[in-house]
Amino acid sequence: MTTKRSTMLKDDDGCQIRVIHPERIAQARSNMVNGRDLSRLSSIFKALADPSRLLMLMALRDGEMCVCDLAAMLGVSESAVSHQLRRLRDLALVRTRRDAQCLYYSLDDAHVAALVGVGLEHAQE
């Protein structure tokens, strides 16, 4: 079997690009997720990429928690936790319930719960 060499092709933008297996690229492109899903998914993974946020989300799998308890659990400032929670809220990964002055955070996205679960299983195998 002879080794394949590259051929030069034109990009969508007209740029020269090098390609070795056009059919493999075509296959990959046809299976490719659309831009919106990709963006959403990578944002979710980004939310999980910080150890503090990951611990918070793991803890919330067992039920809601308020800000100061999350801070105590992690050993970081309440302000830092609040900033992190804002990111999670902006992504609609968590929701809040108010009881007097306390805000109780809980998971609001089944995908994230699933991903955290899978991650945990594999990490602790």
Place this chain on the structure above:
Amino acid sequence: MTTKRSTMLKDDDGCQIRVIHPERIAQARSNMVNGRDLSRLSSIFKALADPSRLLMLMALRDGEMCVCDLAAMLGVSESAVSHQLRRLRDLALVRTRRDAQCLYYSLDDAHVAALVGVGLEHAQE
């Protein structure tokens, strides 16, 4: 049912911290993953947090690909792809096979493959 108020406790380091539900914190701490697993897991999520890397890993689920084909698929420079692949290699998420001048990358971590799969399923539901 009366609303709980906070009590001041001492940190491991002797710092004053505010706590509302000590038993909930204790529960969360007892279920907490150890430092090494947490670090590894958040690193993996960080690898998945970049759209280009995520697309690469998704594509590699269907089989190995070489650098220039990955670059063509993504529409970015081969140098950029090479840098990204280095990060994935450093985390042992991918491995390489050499055929002449071409390096073929493939997935080398079942956890990552699983996480990408779960993410894809949920994104495309």
Place this chain on the structure above:
DNA sequence: ATTAAATATGAATAAGTGATCATATACGCA
């Protein structure tokens, strides 16, 4: 041995991230 192909690496720069500190808001209580 030279040369070209395929990929890797290093430096530099721009953009993004996370913690901290100060301040602001929201709520309950006296």
Place this chain on the structure above:
DNA sequence: TGCGTATATGATCACTTATTCATATTTAAT
């Protein structure tokens, strides 16, 4: 109404990250 509690927000700064460009390395072909 004024005060303390609980949380949110904004600005700032140190740090990380991703791309680009130039250069180096590895392999194969001639």
